[in-house]
Amino acid sequence: MKNFFKTLLASTLGVIIGSAILSLFAIMIFAGIIAGMGSSSTYSLKDQTVLSIDLEGILNERSASNPLDKILGNPSSIGLDDILDAIQKAKENDEVKGIYLKAGQFNGGLANLEPIRNALIDFKETGKFIVAYGDFYAQDTYYLASVADKIILNPKGSLDFHGLSSNLTFTKNMTDKLGIKMQVFKVGTFKSAVEPLIQEKMSDANRLQRTSYLNDIWAHLLKGISDSRNIPVAKLNEYADKFLMFTEADSLINYQMVDTLLYTPAVESYLKQLVNIEESKDLNMATVENMVNVKSKTKENKDNEIAILYAEGTIVDDAANNLFSGGSTITAKEYVKELNKLKNDDKVKAVVFRVNSPGGSAYASEQIWNAVKELKAKKPVIVSMGDYAASGGYYISCAANTIVAEPTTLTGSIGIFGIIPDGEELAKKIGLSFDEVNTNKHSSFGGAPYSIPFLLTASSRGFNDEESRILQKYIENGYDLFISRCADGRNKTKADIDSIGQGRVWTGAQALKIGLVDKLGGLDTAIALAVEQAKVTEYSTAKYPVKKDMFSQIFEESMNNSKIKAIKFFMGETGYNQNVTRNYLQTFDIRSAMITEQVSY
Structure with a gap:
């Protein structure tokens, strides 16, 4: 048996090391290709050009242009900044006659x-045309396509239109059977992230807030489609109740949801007619990537810079310690450094802080908040909210001069919680026992931590009454600090913030009414406000953090993928995904004696 485990370990290490070597070798092979791909060159537009926007892949704040994604078949990353830049340049260049939207599997928040x-x-x-085509329209891509002059559907295609839903999976009964009790300490009636761990269904408060923001978002979406398609909102709700996914394409024309049915070759012929070129000639199509490399016609003043600092993902202390982050992260160390650099850069006249985060570490949020406050003391700071700026995402936003949100942004969630698994019963089931020697009353606060590799870290016993009171008081102090920061930033009293806080999530439109945000709009609105508050006329914009070169991106991604593959080898795909979810709920470590408490905004 001992030899078996030696052989297994040696084989496993061999697989991991071999993967790493192959990854490095692949990087070397592609280095020459990358050098050519990484260098951007100006793109010259031809006359009678159509901008083609592929609504395919994952929509991020900024594109992460890694050619390995295409080679390995991973979903491509599409930058919101690139799409907006492409549309603006298509508008200002006469060579571009229209836009062609191609609907696909598009993953982007509303x-x-x-x-x-x-x-x-x-x-x-401008009078230029927009044509949309899809084999399949999801609700989000249809929301975009609804502005088109003509919506075309494949004759055998479909349109998904059914309304919005929010679903939760509750794990309490499962963890109970395993012998794990989730000890939760929180402030906020509406702070619902912990509910799946301790309940079997939604609380009334959670059901209320989810119903409220879903209906608000759905009403906004319906109004946009109704205005563009001239279909009454009541009719649209009637169609949603029919679940249009399985409706015949001909019926969708009768409902005025689409205009015509064509196969792909006929769509290209139609585009040629719109730009007045012969059927036999090739259609000049420019991609978003092409348009990004078209020289801008906007005059820029390099001495007056409006900096755009992008912050996307979960807020963490140190990205190196977050193997289970499951996506982008906002690292306190990195962002404090970036904010301080912008503060001390004299050419930067104002900063637009673009926040797209559902929250995270309490400690990290406080560090970033402080850096924003210090920056604000020297120059204007305008927050532009993306899909989310909730919990810790709102914490790092609240010190800004002005906050701008989209109507469907999810924000607020001003609350705090901590989760500590009590593994006493599980320990007994698997044969673990514990003993201890202490010098003081709380030397073993909460018991000794023990780990089951890649499954969980739990305490050897539950908190006693006095320990629970101490930790709950700590959480309450954290909430008091949170509402104090918000009150200072929003010029309100703590009582005002508490009345709209308590962990409740609001849409941007709702947040405007209660004073959590100042204006509805996007990044362009935030930039205009930054220009106004900086009191400049001619200016340039610059994006931060500065993107890493192509080689660095590939190298880092390759190494990260190797780490994740090694983890998945030991624990399996399901185990890894469970840890990604757990990491979202447990993002902040407070080490007190021998136990880890998880506290998050």
Whole structure:
């Protein structure tokens, strides 16, 4: 048996090391290709050009252009900034006659679709055309496509239109059977992130807030489609109740949801007619990437810079310690450094802080908040909210001079919680026992931590009454600090913030009414406010953090993928995904004696 485990370990290490070597070798092979791909060159537009926007892949705040994604078949990353830049340049260049929207598997939140939709509406003011085509329209892509002059569907295609839903999976009964009791300490009647761990269904408060913001978002979406398609909102709700996914394409024309049915070759012929070129000639199509490399016609003053600092993902202390982050992260160390650099850069006249975060570490949020406050003391700071700026995402926003949100942004969630698994019963089931020697009353506060690799870290016993009171008081102090920061930033009393806080999530439109945000709009609105408050006329914009070169991106991604593959080898795909979810709920470590408490905004 001992030899078996030695052989297994050696084989496992061999697989991991081999993967790392192959990854490095692949990087070397592609280095020459990357050098050519990484260098951007100016793109010259031809006459009678159509801008083609592929609504396919994952929509991020900024594109992460890694050619390995295409080679390995991973979903491509689409930058919201690139799409908006492309539409603006298509608007100002006479060579571009129209836009062709191609609907696909597009993963983007509704709030981040809003600026694209508004840019398309603005583009139409030029008199140029927009045509949309899809084999399949999801609700979000249809929301964008609804602004088109003509919506085309494949004759055998479909349109998904059914309304919005919010679903939760509750794990309490499962963890009870395993012998794990989740000890939760929180402030906020509406702070619902912990509910799946300790309940079997939604609380009344959670059901209320979810119903409220879903209906608000759905009403906004319906109004946009109704205005563009001239279909009454009541009719749209009637169609949603029919669940249009399985409706015949011909019926969708009768409902005025689409205009015509064509196969792909016929769509290209139709586009040729619109730009007045012969059927035998090739259609000049420019991609978003092409348009980004078209020289801008906007005059820029390099001495007056409006900096745009992008912050997307979960807020963490140190990204290196977050193997289970499951996506982008906002690292306190990195962002404090970036904010301080912008504060001390004299050419930067104002900063637009673009926040797209559902929250995270309490400690990290406080560090970033402090850096924003210090920056604000020297120059204007305008927050522009994306899909989310909730909990810790609102914490890092509240010190700004002005806060701008989209109507469908999810924000607020001013509350705090801590989760500590009590593994006493599980320990007994698997044969673990504990003993201890202490010098003081709380030397073993909460018991000794123990780990089951890649499954959980739990305490050897539950908190006693006095320990629970101490920790609950700590959480309450954290909430008091949170509402104090919000009150100072929003010029309100703590009582005012508490009345709209308690962990409740609001849409941007709702947040405007209660004073959590100042204006509805997108990044362009925030930039205009920054220019106004900086009192400059001619200016340039610059994006931060500065993107890493292509080689660095690939190298880092390759190494991260190797780490994740090694973890998945030991724990399996399901185990890894469970840890990604757990990491979202438990993002802040407070080490007191021998136990880890997880406290999050």
